[in-house]
Amino acid sequence: MLIIMSGSAGVGKNTIINELLSEYNNLTLMTTVSTRAMRPGEEQGRPYFFVTLDEFNAMVERGEMLETCPIHGNMYGSSRKILEEKEAEGKVLIKDIDVEGTLNLKKILPDVVSIYLKPKSKEVLRERLIGRGEKDIDLRLKRYEYEEEMSKHYDYVLINDKMEDTLEVLRKILKEETEKRNAKLSV
Numbered sequence: 001m002l003i004i005m006s007g008s009a010g011v012g013k014n015t016i017i018n019e020l021l022s023e024y025n026n027l028t029l030m031t032t033v034s035t036r037a038m039r040p041g042e043e044q045g046r047p048y049f050f051v052t053l054d055e056f057n058a059m060v061e062r063g064e065m066l067e068t069c070p071i072h073g074n075m076y077g078s079s080r081k082i083l084e085e086k087e088a089e090g091k092v093l094i095k096d097i098d099v100e101g102t103l104n105l106k107k108i109l110p111d112v113v114s115i116y117l118k119p120k121s122k123e124v125l126r127e128r129l130i131g132r133g134e135k136d137i138d139l140r141l142k143r144y145e146y147e148e149e150m151s152k153h154y155d156y157v158l159i160n161d162k163m164e165d166t167l168e169v170l171r172k173i174l175k176e177e178t179e180k181r182n183a184k185l186s187v
Contacts (some may be wrong), residue, residue: 001090001093001111001113001177001178001181002030002083002087002092002094002095002105002109002112002113003092003093003094003115003177004092004094004095004096004097004100004101004105004112004113004114004115005017005094005097005104005111005115005116005117005184006094006096006097006098006099006101006114006115006151007093007116007117007118007147007155007160008118008119008140008141008143008144008147008148009129009134009140009143010118010119010128010129010132010134010159011117011119011125011128011141011160012128012163012166013096013117014047014096015040015163015171016117016163016167016170017029017094017096017167018161018187019163019167020094020167020170021094021136022090022176023159023171023187024042024118024174024185024186024187025093025186025187026090026091026092026184026185026186027091027093027094027174027185028086028091028092028093028094029046029047029081029093029094029095030075030076030078030079030082030083030086030093030094031045031046031047031048031049031079031095032047032048032049032095032096032097033049033051033056033059033076033077033078033079034048034049034051034074034075034076034077035050035051035052035053035073035074035075035076035182036048036058036072036076038050038051044067045099045182047096048161049079049101053075054151056075056077057089059077060077060137063080063110064079064080065077065078065079065080066078066080066083066104066105066108066109067081067101067104067105067108068104069100069101069104070136071098071100072136072140073147076097076098076101077101078095078097078101078105081185083122090179092111092174092183092184092185094135098147098148099116099150099151099153100165102150102154103150103153104151106153108172111181112157112163113173113177114153114154114155114156115154115155115156115157115158115170115173116151116154116156116157116158117158117159117166118148118151118157118158118159118160118162119159119160119161120160120161120180122144124161125144126141129141132136142155153173156173157168169183
C-alpha cells in the first residue's frame with residue numbers, strides 16, 4: 001500500500017510524515033530520487049536519493065522509474081524497485097510527492113491513497129518558509145495557486161494548521177484505508 005502526501009513547500013509534509021513514521025513500525029518512507037543538491041542536515045537516502053542528471057536519465061532509460069517530474073529546475077522521480085521491495089516486505093509506504101507526480105502515480109497505481117495538505121493561508125505559508133530559512137520564497141510561492149487548484153484530484157484534503165489535529169485526522173484515515181486494503185499498520 002502506498003500513501004502519497006502533497007502540498008506546497010513549507011506546509012509541513014515532512015514534519016507530519018516523520019511523526020507518522022515514528023508512530024507506526026511498518027510504515028516506511030518511499031524515498032524520492034532527485035537531482036537537486038543536498039541541503040544541510042540531509043543525507044543520502046533521507047529524504048532523497050541524490051543523483052546526477054546523467055544518473056537520473058540512465059535510471060529512466062532502464063525503466064527503473066514509475067514517474068518523473070521536473071520541479072524548480074531539478075528532476076524528481078519514484079523508483080519502481082523501492083516500491084516493489086518494500087511492499088514485498090509487508091510495509092506500508094508513505095511518500096512526499098508533488099502534484100504532477102501524484103497524477104502520474106495515480107494513473108499507474110490507481111489504488112494509491114492521496115492526501116493533500118493545505119496551509120491555513122498563503123500568508124501563513126510565507127511565514128513558515130521564512131521561519132525555515134528558505135532562500136527563494138517567491139519561487140516556492142509561485143506554484144501555490146496551481147498546487148491548491150490541483151488538490152481537487154486528491155482523496156483527502158486537510159488544512160495543516162495545528163499539527164496534532166492534522167495527525168489525529170491522518171491516523172483515522174490510515175486506519176480506514178489500511179483496513180479497506182487488508183494492510184496492517186503496527187504501533
